[in-house]
Amino acid sequence: MKLVITMSRRFGTGASIIATELSKRLDIPVYDKAYIEEQLNDRMYESEAEAIRKLAEHPCIILGRCASDILKDKMNVLNIFVCADKEDRIRRIMDGIFRKCILTSCPCCFTPLLVKVRRTGKMQKNLTGSIGNKNVV
DSSP states (O other), rough: OEEEEEEEEEESSSSHHHHHHHHHTTTTEEHHHHHHHHHHHTOOOSSHHHHHHHTTTTSSESSSSTTTTTTTOOTTTTEEEEEEOOOHHHHHHHHHHHHHTTTOOOTTTTHHHHHHHHHHOHHHEEEEEEETTTTOH
């Protein structure tokens, strides 16, 4: 059977990590937004829905992109929704931002974050200091 797994999720749940691990265990590819958009840019497909239907002709995992709705009439599709508590999602998102930006001294992602921190006054203890050449709080 050509098993196709669609994974829907809330932002910050770690679904991409789960999809990657599942992909390794089942030895099937994962297709996400970046891959599908690349195929569209290369003019491989005319629409995202067409790309998803074509990719689903072979065993795979499709992350997001409303794939569960697009493939709802297929019998070989397993739909998974990944959820997590709000606190866990916030922590995962913040960990990702800090890992990406602080470790690489990239201040790009912190502009919206700093605005929010200054407005709310929350988390200032954790963000006091400097990032790259930008002062924080």
